[in-house]
Amino acid sequence: MTKRRFGRIRKLPSGRFQARYPGPDGVDRPAPNTFPTKTDASRWLINKEAELLSKRWIDPALAATPLETYARKWIDERPGLRPKTLVLYNGLLRNHIAPTLGEEPLNTLTPPMLRTWRKSLLDGGLGPVTTAKAYRLLRSILTTAVEDRMIEFNPCYIKGAATEKSPERPTLTLAEVYRIASGIAPRYRALVLLAAMGSLRWGELAGLQRRDVSLSRGVVKVRRAAVELPTGELRIGPPKSDAGVRDIHLPELVIEDLRLHFEIYVKPGAESHVFTGPKGALLRRSNFQRAWSKAVTAAELPGTIHFHDLRHTGNNWAAEAGATLADLMQRMGHASTRAAVRYIHTRDSRQRFLAQAMSEHLDGLRDDDGTDQDEDDEGDALPVASGT
Template identity: 30%
Template sequence: MPDLSGSTNHMTTTSKPSQGAQNKRRKAPRRAFGTVRQLSSGRWQARWEDSRGRTHSGPQTFESQRHADDWLTTVRADLVRGVWRSPDLGSATLATFMAQWIDQRTDLALSTREGYRTALARWIDRELMLEAPRGGKAIGVHLGAQPLNALSPATIREWYAAAHSTQVRERIDRSRNGQHRHAVQRQPTAPIRAWGRSNGWKVAETGRLPANFLDAWQAADSPGAPHAPASPAGADLSGRPAAVVVQAYRYLRACLNAALDDGLITANPCRVKRGGLVVAAERPHATPDEVRALCAAMPPRFAEAVDVAAWSALRAGELFALARRHVDLDAGTITVERALIDVAGHPRTFGSPKTVASLRTVALPSSVVQRLSDHMEVYTAEGPDALVFAHADGTSLSRDQRGQMFDRARRTVGRPDLRWHDLRHTGATLAARAGASIRELQHRLGHSTFAAAMRYQHASADRDRELAERLDVYAAADQPGNATVLRLA
């Protein structure tokens, strides 16, 4: 029946909102770690905040929110495990870190520190050339310019090969230039002198051409030159790297061990197989007769220095640091407690010997003691601190002065292959022939390891013949009816 009051009775119905509308109104759950946001480019950025309030962003933006979330998950897992590392760690270049590390090595002797710096400048913080196979273009390798955290075993292997290649090429070039210069000095030089005069050089009509003039002439493509020896088509890289390259690798490995300890890298990438091994060639040594000849060819003031060096096996720095108080003529011994430090660019001074094992007392043959006594009576000043081997004014002999004297002496006696350090090897060889054990050699040489002492042993044909003759005795003793009993000493 219709409502006569004129009002209309409306039935009110309430409809449920759609599922889509509910999802739109529902707030996203609060993120437990980090935040992500979409950039105007459409890519996603992930960020998180550490306990100190510093914000860290992802290494790059991500193509989707899910990828950004996944990255945050890995970061949180690393933090929980305690293995997270800031990407800024190890961002300094190798050359920068190594220079700082060398400066902070207070345990290094001055000469050793300079050796590290030389290796850094020559082999690490410069571009080396890696020979390409099959005559291709050489590749430039500058290891020192790379960040620490970018170094890998493959990077180090490439650098090692480039250092070896560069060292071989430089050796060939030095040999070629030396031969060329020698050929120039032996050939008619009138065209070369004429070129020099036409270019403003004051060049004599005869005589040896100055080195700086030859350098300028070679820089001008050597006009009028005799034929220069041809450079080899390719460097022979089949042999072991030179000792300077191996030493640079050892320094690099030690430096990166320090970076590992500092937490700047996660592993030391220096893993070149046998990369730190030096295969030393047989070292030359002098015979007793040659030692006497070398002494005679030296200036009288320093003749006995050769004699003592050859029979004591002291290092040059130890020998030229000896003072009167270090020599006991009655006991026939010399005591090593310091070394002469002679580094280019620094004043000569005295410092600690190479190692703790270098602090030692060495006995001399009685004949050498007598000659040393005669020398000290004539050439050594009075007083306990007076240097045994010194200039007339008591000052120490420099490395260059010693080298010049010894160079003339070795050429005089026909042994231009000898170096001063080979007198030390001579002393070790003579001691070994006299029957010194490895332990005795280790003490006499002042080495801290057996391996270092063994390097100075020299197997000669004469010594091998003596061994064969001794074996004959053992062989004869084993014959039937021979009752000789042999006992090993």
């Protein structure tokens, strides 16, 4: 009998065949199952040898690691995560991934299993945005598992499942913004106006310091943001992303309100916070919400209006004023075009403005060329529509 070059095959008392092979770590490993014929066992060994030679081999012990165990290690090994992101990841894993998939070995996860898991989240009432976040986190974890050679491929490839499709938020009018600002506690009036006219996030406003605002130049420098953790702890750190570090030029309309706010509510000192609570403490969204709700009601607006809608409103105002995609990305503090593109709307009023501007531009070109639409001496005048 010819000795096999790679691996061993033996016939079991049951009549089936078992295959074994030496792993690259020197451990003798059996195939995960037995085979009905010796030919089947031999074919399996040939494929396993090819995996070893092409460095595609995966350690079965690592591949059997439970998903939750690997996911927690994945999160722990990302020390650069911002506190709010860390809280988000742990919450998504604990509440939406681990209950269903946590005990599953990595190598048993399949596309059909993940489709069923995702559908169960949606059917159970979880919002589509949170479901997309959970799916995107799982996909990132399993991408790293592929890189770590713990699984051969990432089973997360449901088209569109990682895309957040938030419902369109309302855009306020200038009059509505001023109604809210007039109805809120006076110390928060400038906060409301700056959120809209500067397109700032809540955390950026709460982290704003005296040294960050130049009233003479009308510029706000975004260099830090406040984050309120679920534990109630407030932390001041860098903005949400590198793109969040930016200078925002303000419209004149808000400068006088800011100047008055500084005179009354901002303490001396470069590091004094611009917006604080009644007792001078850092702003907390939970405390501010009561004042916000009262102001929205007083303004006779729906209770579904969120503070973040002021930023959304400001972005729309900037787009309607003629901001380019690059302008919006800079103003919003986004590195990706995805968020900014939604504000480049095609509106009838904007189209009429562009048409009028083009008409004036083309008239200027025609005059510069010496072209007269009423003359056709050289046959090169602009054509006149037939009226058909």
